[in-house]
Every structure is written in structure tokens, then in C-alpha cells.
Amino acid sequence: MSKIAVLGSGSWGTALSIVLASNGHDVYLWGRSEEQANEINANHTNNRYLPDIKLPEGIKAVTDLNDSLEGAEAVLLVVPTKAMREVLKKVTTLIDRPLLFMHASKGIEPGTHLRVSEIIEEEIPGSQRAGVAALSGPSHAEEVSLYQPTTVTSSSSDPETAKRVQDLFMNKHFRVYTNPDLxxxxxxxxxxxxxxxxxxxxxxxxxxxxxxxxxxxxxxxxxxxxxxxxxxxxxxxxxxxxxxxxxxxxxxxxxxxxxxxxxxxxxxxxxxxxxxxxxxxxxxxxxxxxxxxxxxxxxxxxxxxxxxxxxxxxxxxxxxxxxxxxxxxxxxxxxxxxxxxxxxx
Known part of the structure; x- marks a missing residue:
């Protein structure tokens, strides 16, 4: 199993962390709030975003970005698109090896009109990327966190990258298809x-x-x-x-x-x-x-x-x-x- 850095501790980042932790991965969930991190680690809840949901013990919350990235094999970006560049600029200074970059953020950048995968490729050098993929589909965090049946798509211009993401997330509650049309x-x-x-x-x-x-x-x-x-x-x-x-x-x-x-x-x-x-x-x-x-x-x-x-x-x-x-x-x-x-x- 893998250590995965999940960047963004809102409802969707937390719900996807539940999926990954349920699959046996070590999830380091990064956010800016010390209070929120303490709640997740002590009580295994994130009540501001997902009230009354018990989080798996495999999720560890951190506020130090380096703690999340150190030893990770993959990075899941679940921050708003307006914060994407800021976070990526920090990430690239903290890693010294190629990582799989996945994102579950949905938006287009005004001005540049770039998609999130293109922003990742602009900010993270090729030597630090072991693939870029998007995870998308009909999936409310509130239902995913309750293990209700959900089906999404893993997409990458590289089929093997899309399959790797599929393997990380797929289980009996969370079905993942692949699609090369990023x-x-x-x-x-x-x-x-x-x-x-x-x-x-x-x-x-x-x-x-x-x-x-x-x-x-x-x-x-x-x-x-x-x-x-x-x-x-x-x-x-x-x-x-x-x-x-x-x-x-x-x-x-x-x-x-x-x-x-x-x-x-x-x-x-x-x-x-x-x-x-x-x-x-x-x-x-x-x-x-x-x-x-x-x-x-x-x-x-x-x-x-x-x-x-x-x-x-x-x-x-x-x-x-x-x-x-x-x-x-x-x-x-x-x-x-x-x-x-x-x-x-």
C-alpha cells in the first residue's frame, strides 16, 4: 500500500481520503487549520465539512506541507482552482523525486483558460512528475463518506497513469472507470x-x-x-x-x-x-x-x-x-x- 498526500481538507478532500484509507493506504491530509487537524487526529471527525462522519484511523491530518509529502508516492490535489498555483509552487520546492499527481478539482483558470492538469504541468517540472491524472464524475462528498455506491472516471493522456489511479481508488463502494480524453x-x-x-x-x-x-x-x-x-x-x-x-x-x-x-x-x-x-x-x-x-x-x-x-x-x-x-x-x-x-x- 502507498502513502498518499491529500492536499485540501474540505469535504471532498476528506471524502476521498476516506476512500483511500479504506483501501489500506496511509493518507496524510493537509490543511491550514491547526484546530481542524487536531480534531481529525484526536476524534477522527471533520465536523465543519462532514458532520457526524467517523473517519478511518488511516487518515492523519497535518498542517506542514512537507509532512504530507515526505515519503509519499502520490499527491491528490483537492484545493480550489484559485489556490492551485500557490500550493503547487510550494510542492515543487519540497520534493526531490517524481510523484504521481492526481487532482479532483473542477475549474478553469480565468485569464490563462488552463485546465487543472495544464496548471500542474506548468508548475511541476517533468522530472518531478510520474504522471498527471484527473478524477471526475457524479460524486457528492456527503454520499461518498457514507460509503454509498459512487462511480467516477480516472482520466490521463497516459493510459497506464489512469489505470494506476483506478487501482488506488477502486473498491466495492467506489467504482472507477478510465477514459483517455483528459x-x-x-x-x-x-x-x-x-x-x-x-x-x-x-x-x-x-x-x-x-x-x-x-x-x-x-x-x-x-x-x-x-x-x-x-x-x-x-x-x-x-x-x-x-x-x-x-x-x-x-x-x-x-x-x-x-x-x-x-x-x-x-x-x-x-x-x-x-x-x-x-x-x-x-x-x-x-x-x-x-x-x-x-x-x-x-x-x-x-x-x-x-x-x-x-x-x-x-x-x-x-x-x-x-x-x-x-x-x-x-x-x-x-x-x-x-x-x-x-x-x-
Whole structure:
């Protein structure tokens, strides 16, 4: 079994630590809070993020990054994308050998428009990397921590790296598939958070299932359009990291992006939403990045555009819905034609 450094002690980092520790790995869970680390080590709980969940004794919490990395064979990054570079810059100064880098963070960096795997490759020299992979799919931390059946995807441009991640995580509660389409897996996992904000907003506005179904379906269409433009296989978006993740994030109260959208639909400002939630809402930052990327690549993303106006230009949710419903007539599947190569393994 392996020593694994898990960087990020929020709900998702803790839940994935439970999976790894349950598989017999030594997990060193790094976070910034001494109080939180003491609670995890003494009581085997992390009540701020996962109330009433008992953590395996194989999880050791640390606040010294070097303590987490020393002797580790793999690093699992579960920090917000806005903190990713800062953490990686520290990691690279503390390791002297190649490690497997995995991430379970979902977002795109505004400005650079880089995916998380690309940020890792920029900040960690090749001599310190034994592979880069993403873990993504429909997986609420609250349910994973209760050992409820969950299925996700391990993705890397190197098939052996994806299989190695699969071996580390897979058990009878947590099933892991592999997918070589790293672009598609990361884009699907990131952009579904945008659509989840919109889905929550429809609830806040008092709309029903028809509106939510339309938003999810057309949201998936624009995610696929952007993904294809970036080189992704469109079939990936019909899988766990696309449609699967979209469904779970747009329909569950566990989703912080859905909750944020719901509050916006009820008339709260972005500042009020963030203040009340007290947690990172990854979809807000990703909306900015996707809006910029769509304009740069000339990809039509009307839902993303309208959500950007709501989040960053004080447009009312009601006005955004009116704009979306009043657009010119369209063919449903234009720009989504599959290519022969899309069906190849």
C-alpha cells in the first residue's frame, strides 16, 4: 500500500481520503487549520465539512506541507482552482523525486483558460512528475463518506497513469472507470458547475421541471460545443464526467453551485450568496473563464453568457431568462455533428 498526500481538507478532500484509507493506504491530509487537524487526529471527525462522519484511523491530518509529502508516492490535489498555483509552487520546492499527481478539482483558470492538469504541468517540472491524472464524475462528498455506491472516471493522456489511479481508488463502494480524453473529462467536470448555478436559479425563480430539463439539456449542448472546439471527444460528455456529473450537480441540494444559484434566483446578490455560504463556489469563477474562452474560440454559449451577465454585470435572473427564451430560431443539433474518429477507442 502507498502513502498518499491529500492536499485540501474540505469535504471532498476528506471524502476521498476516506476512500483511500479504506483501501489500506496511509493518507496524510493537509490543511491550514491547526484546530481542524487536531480534531481529525484526536476524534477522527471533520465536523465543519462532514458532520457526524467517523473517519478511518488511516487518515492523519497535518498542517506542514512537507509532512504530507515526505515519503509519499502520490499527491491528490483537492484545493480550489484559485489556490492551485500557490500550493503547487510550494510542492515543487519540497520534493526531490517524481510523484504521481492526481487532482479532483473542477475549474478553469480565468485569464490563462488552463485546465487543472495544464496548471500542474506548468508548475511541476517533468522530472518531478510520474504522471498527471484527473478524477471526475457524479460524486457528492456527503454520499461518498457514507460509503454509498459512487462511480467516477480516472482520466490521463497516459493510459497506464489512469489505470494506476483506478487501482488506488477502486473498491466495492467506489467504482472507477478510465477514459483517455483528459480534455473532455476536465471540461465536463468544470463547466457543469456553471449549468448547476443556472439550475438552482430556476428553482429560486419558482420555475418547474420543464425549465430545469431544458437548461440541463441545452447546457450540455454548449459544454459539448466548447469541448469539441478544444479537441475533446464528444462522447465523453455523454459519460460520467459529462452527463452524469451534470445530473447530480443540477438536481441535488448537496451541490453548492445549485444552492448558490437558488439564492440568486430568490433575489440575493453574489456578495450575499458568498457571504452566507462561507465556501468556494467554483462555478462562479469558472463562468468567467468559460465566457472568456468562448469568445476567444468563437463558440456560441448563450447560457454561459447570460449567467456571466447575472454574476458579473448585475443583470437580473428574470431578464436573463427572457433573453434566452427570445433568441432567434435554431436547429437543435447544429454544431454537434459527430465525426467518424469520435467512435474509435
Amino acid at each position: 480534455i473532455g473529462v476536465e471540461i465536463g467536470g468544470s463547466l457543469k458547475n456553471i449549468i448547476a448555478i443556472g439550475a438552482g436559479m430556476t428553482n429560486g425563480l419558482g420555475y418547474g421541471d420543464n425549465a430545469k430539463a431544458a437548461l440541463m439539456t441545452r447546457g450540455l449542448a454548449e459544454i459539448t460545443r466548447l469541448g469539441m472546439k478544444m479537441g475533446a471527444n464528444p462522447l465523453t460528455f455523454a459519460g460520467l464526467s459529462g452527463l452524469g456529473d451534470l445530473i447530480v450537480t443540477c438536481t441535488s441540494v448537496h451541490s453548492r453551485n445549485w444552492r448558490a444559484g437558488n439564492m440568486l434566483g430568490k433575489g440575493k446578490s453574489v456578495e450575499e450568496v458568498l457571504s452566507e455560504m462561507g465556501m468556494v463556489v467554483e462555478g462562479i469563477r469558472t463562468t468567467q473563464a468559460a465566457y472568456e474562452l468562448a469568445r476567444k474560440l468563437e463558440v456560441e454559449m448563450p447560457i454561459t453568457n447570460e449567467l456571466y451577465e447575472v454574476l458579473f454585470n448585475d443583470k437580473s435572473p428574470e431578464e436573463a431568462v427572457t433573453e434566452l427564451m427570445g433568441r432567434v430560431k435554431k436547429h437543435e443539433v447544429e454544431d454537434l455533428k459527430l465525426r467518424k474518429d469520435d467512435f474509435k477507442e
